[in-house]
Amino acid sequence: MNRGKNWERLRQETVDICIIGAGASGTGAALDAALRGYSVALIDRGDFAGETSSRSTKLIHGGVRYLEQAIKKLDLAQLRQVHHGLAERRTVIRNAPHLAHPLAILTPVFSWFEGMYMTIGLTLYDFIAGHDAFPKGRWLNKAQAFEKIPTLTRQMHSAVLYYDGQFNDARYALALAHSADEAGAAVVNYAAVTGFGYENGQLETATVKDQLTGETLTVRAKVFLNCTGPYADTIRLLANPALDSRIRPSKGVHIVLPRETLQSDYAILIPKTTDGRVVFAIPFGDKVFVGTTDNDYSDLTREPVLEPDEVDYLLETVRPYLDKMPTRADVQAGFGGIRPLIVSSRADTKTLLRDHEVEHDSVSGLLSLLGGKWTTYRLMAQDAIDRAGELLNKTVPGNTEKHYLVGGENYSFEDWQVLQSHYNFPVDTCQHLMQTYGTRAEQVAMLTQMQLGLAEKLTDSQPFIQAEVVYQVREEMAVTLRDVLARRWRLELSNWHLTAQLAPQVADLMAAELGWSDNHRLEQIQTYQNLLASFVKQAGLTPGRSEMITM
Known part of the structure; x- marks a missing residue:
């Protein structure tokens, strides 16, 4: 990817689709659109996956929490989301096998009843996943659980094993952007949209400022697609100040502990916390990531960072599941991200769906891809580019399901x-x-x-x-x-x-x-x-x- 050449392309070309935001959804949409033959520009005010998309739990999953809520509340929307996630996780791994792989996850339980409950739930999870390449889960006795993770608490009764996917989120987004670039998209990071130009009330141009040099230029596009995640309202209101806000930002943080915390390649799912969340302890490289939290977040001008009460909360949550109690002195780093939850009538962010929506503002013409999560980025992108194709009066079917990303084809x-x-x-x-x-x-x-x-x-x-x-x-x-x-x-x-x-x-x-x-x-x-x-x-x-x- 050559930033200088692509910046000049932004100056000279009129594109079919200008995508604003180069996180999971934006880079996914850029690749999807480029492979369909549309001319594409992809810009971001920062780096690729510079915000939320590089600060996930690094899991590709259907959502165990969503499955439990779907069953308890007979919520078909959550069940549909689980199904989509489980279908997509094999595609995410297939298309970039160097960046994603199956991950074994243990859930320690403290009674026979709890073990049976979790086993039934995770068996259903496997059933919904169908016949994919993931191993099937099973109920382990105490000795078998210690063989997998020797640092588990001696107080547990047994453990339930299941599988989801793990991936390197920032590099996955980079691979999407790089693949889009090689498919013909003009991809530029550190290029911020500062304003729009209109013709007959509809978006025609965007003023873009180079965050490195201060230079500005005008990008001309037939369709502008807003993929800025938790910052989507900023672009929506820049295009049309009369719009209502649609995003309810939620902050999630992780703490980082030494690899010795687990002494294992297996992760831990903590299925219940004091406030109804689920928390993971996941090996990643030579460390263990523990998270995440889920709290309303209002100041989008400030980077979400790890705070003392969040450190304490995550340590207290993981301690009952480990034989040796980790302390604050063991914490070597941490990171926070902002989820782009779509506004709804639900009471708090823990119960908001992570599903997505493609919004078309008929007044300005802006398309916005709202909500969603990493696992289903490809479906989100596909829906958005389908809608863009309709607006362009040039519909072309998507073909990203079996498209290898940069570095993925013939990988061993x-x-x-x-x-x-x-x-x-x-x-x-x-x-x-x-x-x-x-x-x-x-x-x-x-x-x-x-x-x-x-x-x-x-x-x-x-x-x-x-x-x-x-x-x-x-x-x-x-x-x-x-x-x-x-x-x-x-x-x-x-x-x-x-x-x-x-x-x-x-x-x-x-x-x-x-x-x-x-x-x-x-x-x-x-x-x-x-x-x-x-x-x-x-x-x-x-x-x-x-x-x-x-x-």
Whole structure:
């Protein structure tokens, strides 16, 4: 992806569809539209998946909570959502097998009755999923459960095992954007819509400002599609100030604990909490993510961050399920996101559906894709582009169900051994490259033969090599330190202290590629390290396992 060339395309071309927002729904819609043959622009005021779409629980699922509510309340809408999610999870994995895979999840229970209840529910979950490639769940006795996760509480009666999917959300969105770019879309990050132009009352142009240079240009499109998630009302009201708000933002956070918390590749589902939520403890890389919370959130101008009461809540929730109690000193990082829940008459955000809606404002002509969740991003995109095709009077069927994303086609994880034999990288680096770039890993590796030193690791404790930063700048449109460390790698999510330590090395590599001045390089480092330090402070974490971030 070449940002400069795509920016010039925005200036020169009139496109069929301009998609605003490059999270799950926006990148999915861009690929869908490009594959149908429409001319497409995809823009975002920040990075790809820079907000909510990079801060999920990393699960691809039908929704165990939705199934329980559907049965208890005889709610067909929730049951339909479970069915859609379970059908889509196999597609999400099939199309990018390097970024997504099945995940085994245990639910500890504390009585025979509770075990039977969960077994019946999860058997129904498997039944709705049909004959897919996922293993079927089963009820485990206490000894079998300890074999899977040795750190579980000795107080449990037994555990129920089931399977869902896990994925790297930020890189999945990046793969969608990259695939859309290769299908012909003009894809540009850090391009913010600041206003619209009209002809006969209908949207005709958008004023777009380059967030890096301050330059502005006018994008001309026949249809504008708003895919900005929790920020959808901002674009809706910019296009038509008379519209009512439709989004009720909800904040969800995760805390990050050491891998030793579970000592397992299996995750834990905590099916009931003090306030009626479900919480997961999920292995991700060398850490365990615990979340999420669910609270109303009103200040969309402020990044959602981990706060002390949220740390305490998640620790208290997970403690009864583990033999060794995790403490605040074990928390190494955390992250928060905002769910784009659609306004309804339901009482609180825990009971709001995550389903989606395609809204057409007949006054301005704006299309908005509202609500939804990661698992069903493809269906959401398909519905939105179907509607866009109707407005264009040029309907074309979608074909994304079996379209491999960048790095996914002909992927085999075992090819890491071929990578090692050709380039002599450490095992952890080879495996990381395959799971991060898929069949494009060879392109990253080849850079190490063209420039001395790029095969070097940035730190012994992680698999990252210098060549990745060069590749991410040249091929994946990384333009800030956070683009690399938070999204193309996921280090910011898992270890604030180490992220701050590696920032100068990454900045040096980026500066050489992007032509940064010394002042700009130092500003990038200081700004990012200050941000990381503020996360520690706002979470109320004291020096311990997470250590202090020093500049």
